[in-house]
Amino acid sequence: MPPIPGLAARRAATDLIGRVLDNGRPLDLELDAMAAQGAFRGLEPRDRALVRALVGTTLRRLGQIDHALSRLIDKPLPEKAARARAILRIGAAQLLFMDVPDHAAVSLAVDLAGEDRLGRPWKGLINGVLRGLARRRDEILQSQDPVRLNTPDWLLVRWIVAYGAERAQAIATMHAAEPTLDLSVKSDPAGWAQRLDGIVLPTGTVRRTAGGAVEQLDGFEDGAWWVQDAAAALPARLLGGVAGKRVADLCAAPGGKTAALALAGAKVTAVDISADRLKRLTQNLDRLKLTGVETVVADLMAWDPAEPYDAVLLDAPCSATGTIRRHPDVAYLKDEADVAALAATQAAILGRAADWVKAGGTLVYCTCSLEPEEGEAQIAAFLAAHPDYRRRPIEAEEIGGLAECITGDGDMRTLPCHLAAEDLRLGGLDGFFAARLVRVA
Numbered sequence: 261m262p263p264i265p266g267l268a269a270r271r272a273a274t275d276l277i278g279r280v281l282d283n284g285r286p287l288d289l290e291l292d293a294m295a296a297q298g299a300f301r302g303l304e305p306r307d308r309a310l311v312r313a314l315v316g317t318t319l320r321r322l323g324q325i326d327h328a329l330s331r332l333i334d335k336p337l338p339e340k341a342a343r344a345r346a347i348l349r350i351g352a353a354q355l356l357f358m359d360v361p362d363h364a365a366v367s368l369a370v371d372l373a374g375e376d377r378l379g380r381p382w383k384g385l386i387n388g389v390l391r392g393l394a395r396r397r398d399e400i401l402q403s404q405d406p407v408r409l410n411t412p413d414w415l416l417v418r419w420i421v422a423y424g425a426e427r428a429q430a431i432a433t434m435h436a437a438e439p440t441l442d443l444s445v446k447s448d449p450a451g452w453a454q455r456l457d458g459i460v461l462p463t464g465t466v467r468r469t470a471g472g473a474v475e476q477l478d479g480f481e482d483g484a485w486w487v488q489d490a491a492a493a494l495p496a497r498l499l500g501g502v503a504g505k506r507v508a509d510l511c512a513a514p515g516g517k518t519a520a521l522a523l524a525g526a527k528v529t530a531v532d533i534s535a536d537r538l539k540r541l542t543q544n545l546d547r548l549k550l551t552g553v554e555t556v557v558a559d560l561m562a563w564d565p566a567e568p569y570d571a572v573l574l575d576a577p578c579s580a581t582g583t584i585r586r587h588p589d590v591a592y593l594k595d596e597a598d599v600a601a602l603a604a605t606q607a608a609i610l611g612r613a614a615d616w617v618k619a620g621g622t623l624v625y626c627t628c629s630l631e632p633e634e635g636e637a638q639i640a641a642f643l644a645a646h647p648d649y650r651r652r653p654i655e656a657e658e659i660g661g662l663a664e665c666i667t668g669d670g671d672m673r674t675l676p677c678h679l680a681a682e683d684l685r686l687g688g689l690d691g692f693f694a695a696r697l698v699r700v701a
């Protein structure tokens with residue numbers, strides 16, 4: 261029999277959702293693994309994009325999807341129904357939030373269930389529930405509070421405490437939308453914005469709506485730009501003029517910030533614990549034709565440089581809750597304990613990095629987390645313990661005039677609801693914290 265159109269994409273998406281939500285695997289790693297195993301080989305680029313859209317929508321709207329399904333299923337599905345649950349979630353994502361005809365979403369889910377022994381016993385239930393959902397869609401959606409349902413309680417509570425109820429709501433609202441594609445260009449942002457049908461942000465990043473394969477965009481092969489959220493492009497700038505200076509880029513891979521430093525003419529030492537991720541950094545720099553970077557595979561808890569640097573950038577490992585727009589799995593894979601453990605790691609690495617800056621040199625610390633323990637509190641504790649460091653406040657002009665992103669202490673705090681745009685599809689920023697410190701002589 262010829263393959264049923266669209267079934268392979270649903271199968272891949274269902275596999276991925278199972279691995280992320282049932283096995284706790286990060287989505288990006290699973291996508292890489294699927295590509296490496298050739299599981300995507302039979303899929304057209306259009307179907308690959310569909311897989312990403314199915315998984316992305318399911319994760320962004322998981323709370324609403326599960327709530328809707330619970331309205332149609334009398335008692336919770338047992339553990340052994342994991343495959344059926346994944347099929348139902350992918351089916352519901354299409355019925356509730358995607359532009360897919362109802363009959364296609366339902367029949368593909370039923371076909372998928374019929375394919376394997378774990379799904380087969382649930383075929384009838386899947387059919388009935390998804391048909392019911394198509395019928396009751398409007399009534400169910402109207403009864404829902406998307407922010408409350410789609411945001412795990414521990415995160416919403418934290419953001420209300422840190423930023424207030426209104427901001428927390430605005431942050432969580434941004435997580436439902438597909439994020440923009442942001443590009444750091446080597447030169448001529450206006451020209452690239454025109455060529456790529458995008459806009460230039462006040463920070464100089466070129467932004468366009470997501471969609472399509474990045475590798476096929478004009479300028480990718482020639483190394484004219486690299487993909488980097490507009491907020492992630494800011495911390496490297498805070499080191500000021502780095503041409504000819506020795507700069508350590510700590511926790512460097514996959515190298516978005518390394519590229520900016522190399523482009524600015526720094527002699528960069530890029531250190532990361534992951535050899536695989538550093539390999540990607542090298543590939544990225546090769547594509548961009550950027551030189552002057554030495555890479556070091558090392559654990560920063562064990563590594564020591566031969567001599568101190570003019571400047572150090574530490575993009576510490578963090579809970580990444582500022583990147584939920586781009587990595588919606590983070591909301592489900594991380595928890596309070598991770599925040600505490602990562603904050604301890606950050607403090608330890610920051611403490612070591614403090615010794616690697618020359619007198620008069622600059623240390624920029626940043627994380628892509630919304631949690632104050634990984635940002636503001638980290639710097640308060642550091643400054644209290646290091647009298648040889650002072651904060652050098654960040655000025656709005658250094659970050660494209662985004663005054664709303666500068667804290668009272670002079671640090672940078674970007675939020676997903678910042679840089680709102682009239683066209684919702686062009687707004688938002690990853691949530692980053694950055695502080696600039698100077699080692700006094």
Ligand SMILES: C[S@@+](CC[C@H](N)C(=O)[O-])C[C@H]1O[C@@H](n2cnc3c(N)ncnc32)[C@H](O)[C@@H]1O
Nearest residue numbers: 511512513514515516517532533559560575577
């Ligand atoms: C937030 S990512 C860095 C992103 C990167 N700076 C960029 O702009 O593309 C954090 C990195 O820290 C690395 N890392 C985590 N623990 C480390 C350690 N103990 N020593 C060195 N690198 C570490 C991870 O491998 C990961 O690549």
